[in-house]
Amino acid sequence: MHELSIATAVIDEVSKHVSRAGGGRVLSITLRIGRLSCVQEGALRMSFDLASADTELSGARLEIIDVAVRIWCPACATERELPGVQSLACPACGHVSGDIRAGRELDLDSIELEPLPPPSIEQTATEPDSTALQPLQQRNEP
Numbered sequence: 001m002h003e004l005s006i007a008t009a010v011i012d013e014v015s016k017h018v019s020r021a022g023g024g025r026v027l028s029i030t031l032r033i034g035r036l037s038c039v040q041e042g043a044l045r046m047s048f049d050l051a052s053a054d055t056e057l058s059g060a061r062l063e064i065i066d067v068a069v070r071i072w073c074p075a076c077a078t079e080r081e082l083p084g085v086q087s088l089a090c091p092a093c094g095h096v097s098g099d100i101r102a103g104r105e106l107d108l109d110s111i112e113l114e115p116l117p118p119p120s121i122e123q124t125a126t127e128p129d130s131t132a133l134q135p136l137q138q139r140n141e142p
């Protein structure tokens with residue numbers, strides 16, 4: 001399934017960002033999906049839920065930004081947004097153009113992480129000094 005491999009790739013990419021950021025639970029992910037990328041939103045959401053079940057992305061909200069197709073029309077000498085994906089003809093003059101400027105996107109736009117709780121006084125006081133200098137990602141590991 002096309003959408004499942006996309007979901008898996010997105011989850012891998014997000015996981016990398018999350019571990020670089022020091023770990024934490026992912027609240028939401030925003031993807032930019034062009035109308036020419038042939039991604040079925042429903043199938044992608046289902047695949048995402050399946051593939052993220054045992055990861056730190058489990059339960060994260062999937063936001064999808066729908067990107068319309070835009071072509072460069074040489075006759076009008078301007079960029080035109082197309083109402084659909086059936087034809088690549090300029091909606092103003094009918095000129096067919098293969099110069100696609102937008103609509104093929106399949107990008108990770110943003111990731112929202114759960115904010116880390118502020119360190120409480122008790123916690124900092126009881127923590128041994130030796131752990132204080134360890135990098136964040138090591139301390140977050142189970």
Ligand SMILES: [Zn+2]
Nearest residue numbers: 073076090093
């Ligand atoms: Zn035109």
